[in-house]
Amino acid sequence: MELERAEITVTAELDRLLKNTVDPKDKAKVGVKNQHQPERPKAPWTIEDSENLYRIQGWGEPYFSINAAGHVTVAPQGDRGGSLDLYELVTSLQQRNLALPLLIRFSDILEHRIERLNACFAKAIARYNYGGVYKGVFPVKCNQQKHLIEDLVKFGKPYQFGLEAGSKPELMIAIAMLNNPGALLICNGYKDREYIETAMLAQKLDQTPIIVLEQIEEVEIAIEAAKALGIKPNLGVRAKLNAKGIGRWGVSSGDRAKFGLTIPEIIMVVDKLKAVDMIDSLQLLHFHIGSQISSISVIKDAIGEASKIYVELVQLGANMKYLDVGGGLGIDYDGSQTNFHASKNYDLQNYANDIVAEVRETCSDKNIPVPTLISESGRAIASHQSVLIFDVLSTCEVRTDLPPPTTNPEHQIVRNLWETYESITPENFREAFYDANQFKEEALSRFKFGYLTLTERSRAEQLYWACCQKILDIAKREEYMPEDLEELEQIMASIYYINLSVFQSAPDSWAIDQLFPIMPIHRLGEEPTRRGILADLTCDSDGKIDQFIDLKDVKHVLELHPLEAKEPYYLGLFLGGAYQEIMGNLHNLFGDTNAVHIKITPKGYKIEHVVKGDTMTEVVGYVQYDVEDLIESIRQKAEQALLENRIEIGEAQRLLQNYEHSLSQYTYLAP
Known part of the structure; x- marks a missing residue:
């Protein structure tokens, strides 16, 4: 998002104060008029400089930090446990033939997130003397991977933490995996007769499924299924609130939301259930105002409206027990703690406090028992647990x-660019930038009309880029990058080609410009002197990452180190544990990455699970090719080439061996 820049003049000391105190994400960029400062000797780069640059203390707390060796460390148990050197861990995993790209899941982080969320609600319930309890559920849609769901169910047992299903396949998973007595199974999404019957019958398995009615047609299906099965179901209604979400997912709330019932439709549900003597089955009110809510005020508005609807349903005779506040609990992707789509201006405790306090006050005013509180906080639970x-x-x-x-006479445009280059100073670098651009455009125009040779155009372009580099070097020393030169850094940025498919591993970065923290996991005691964008392995021009977290708005280049000969350079993408894995696609047939589950131990760590990434055989199978048919086709082509003396027998064998070997390999590139 592009935000207005106000031109103001500030001193270096005021700028320092602004960096520490301004609410940057409004995110109003604070632009300043550039006043050249005399160059001072540059202090050596430190670990603290890298912490500030990559904002790891903001988004990474309490799990990620940088150690004295300049490596990212992971503390899977937060402040109460040990830590692992991520660079050393990756090196060790590669020695086990786990090739990059590699998704590392930390089970302890998942456990810690569940504990933390429940502890915050427990504290809020005690603080406000709330007469009910909290029972969270994890939306299976956030990450359906088997080992992760198994861990969630295991770690959720002490809290009767349940699951939420948004489709029939997810319902099948949830019923089979959930074995926590007292935990809830929230049944959302489109529902046919079989979905509803299956959910009702799950009550016979000592489970507590609650069927949330989101379309008016589902009421009749639920009534008919209940009569046919002779089961008293647990029903809920999803309300379309007037309160609106904000950000990318704000449209998922309000009158035009995809799911949910309007207030008149909720009254129709109540009337229909009363007519068949099933009003006591209506037990839950659910709402959802969008994902990644960045402002606590939006959450407070929604819970205020929903709690009043809950009270009214009780007064209408419904057997209300539960209030499901849905998803929306955000995480701080950029570490700014502000009202910005990639951040949030509240913490877990603020969130729990505001929900508990508002519901308690509304119910108290009407002398109605408070409900069991439910949240579907998938992003907040799952995002931190994996690192790519x-x-x-x-x-x-x-x-x-x-x-x-050259000893040859230079064209006038080339001479002009030489003069521009030689005359660039800290006093005139902005004017020189406009001159260089003008001369470059003249060179291109003259070349098109045949008045400039290819060699002369080449020299003109070389001089232009030399001018740009000299201008950029001066601009970087200024207190702030001049607004009219902001794009120059992006134009001059290096392209770092990464062993990854953005479409497979970070689809939200491509599809909706989602920001994820990305940084080197080593060499952090060394100044990153390059500015780059990341380009993936696909042949799609959209297969790149050129938006990165920043304190002020979004930056379009990432600070990186120059590559060293024969030395690997590893980057990590953090906070991608929700949605990215299941939403990835097979663009250019790059498949799932290798994944490993790590559990911390008193002596270090243990590998709990290894999930091998897709081979080429598997991905071509996904698009209906039979590998044996492919190999036979190549064999026949090779035989024909032998008959026609176009290939030698050794070459044919080498081709077939390479072909078969490649099909058995990882879809990504070997080092």
């Missing part, structure tokens, strides 16, 4: 070296 590690294959730099001297 990938390596950089190569880079492409903008060449900024000057053209070699």
Whole structure:
């Protein structure tokens, strides 16, 4: 999102104060007029500089930090346990033939997130003397991976933590996996007769399914199924609140929301259930105002409206027991703690306090027992638990070296660019930038009309990029990057080619410009002197990441280190544990990455599960190719080439061996 820039002049000391106190995400960019400062000797780069640059203390608390070796560390149990050196862990996993890209899941983080959420609600319930309890559920849609759901169910047992299903396949998973007596199974999404019958019959398995009516047609289906089965179901209604969400998912609330019932439709449900003597089955009110809610005020508005609807349903005779506040609990992707789509201006305790206090007050006013509170906080629970590690294959730099001297007469445009380059100073660098651009455009125009040779155009372009580099070097030393030069850094950025498919492993980055923290996991005691964007392995121009977290708005280049010969360079994408895995696609047939589940132990760690990534055989099978048919086709082509003397027998064998071997390999590139 592009935000207005106010032009103001501030001193360096005021700027320092602004960086520490301004609510940056409004995110109003604070632009300043540039006043050249005399160059001072540069202090050596420190670990603290990397912490500030990549904002790891903001988004990473309490799990991620940087150690004295300049490596990212992971503390899976938060402040109460040990930590692992992520670089050393990746090196060790590679020695076990687990190739990059590699998704590392930390089961302890998942457990800690569940504990933390429940502890916050327990504290709020005690603080406000709330007469009910909290029972959270995890939305299976956030991450359906088997080992993760198994862990969630196990870690949720002490809290009667349940699951939420948003489709029939997810319902099948939830019924089979959930074995926590007293835990809730919230049944959302589109429902046919079989879905509703299956959910009702799950009551016979000592489960507590609650069928949330989201379409008016579902009421009749539920009534008919209940009569046919002779089961008294647990029903709920999803309300379309007037309160609106904000950000990308704000449209999932309000009158035009995809799911939910309007107030007149809720009254129709009540009347229909009363007519068949089933009003006591209506036990839950549910609402959802969107994902990643960045402002606590939006949550307070929604819970205020919903709690009043809950009270009214009780007064209408419904047997109300539960209030499901849905999803929306955000996480701080950029570490700014502000009202910005990639952040949030509240913490878990604020969230729990406001929900508990509002519901208690509303029910108390009407002398109605408070409900059991439910939240569907999938993003907040699952995002932190996985880290995606990938390596950089190569880079492409903008060449900024000057053209070699020549004894031949230079074209006037080339001479003009030489003069511009030589005259660039801290006092005139902005004017020089406009001059260089003008001369470049003239060179292109003259070339099109045949008045400039290819060699002359080449020299002009070399000089232009040399001018840009010299101008950028000066601009970086200024207190703030001049607004009219902001795009120059992006234009001059290096391209870092990464062993990854954005479409497979970070689809939200491509589809909705979701920001994820990305940073090197080593060399953090060394200053990152390059500015780059990340380009993936796919042949799609959208297969890149060129938006990165920043204190002020969004930056379009990432600070990186120059590659060292024969030395790997590892980057990590953090907070991607929700939605990304299941939403990834097979663009260019890059499949699932290798994944490993790590559990911390007193002596270090143990590998609980290894889930191998897709092979080429598997991905071509997904698109209906039979591998044996492919191999036979190549064999026949090779035989024909032998008959026609187009290939030798050794070459044919080498081709077949490479072909068969490739099909058995990981879809990503080997080092």
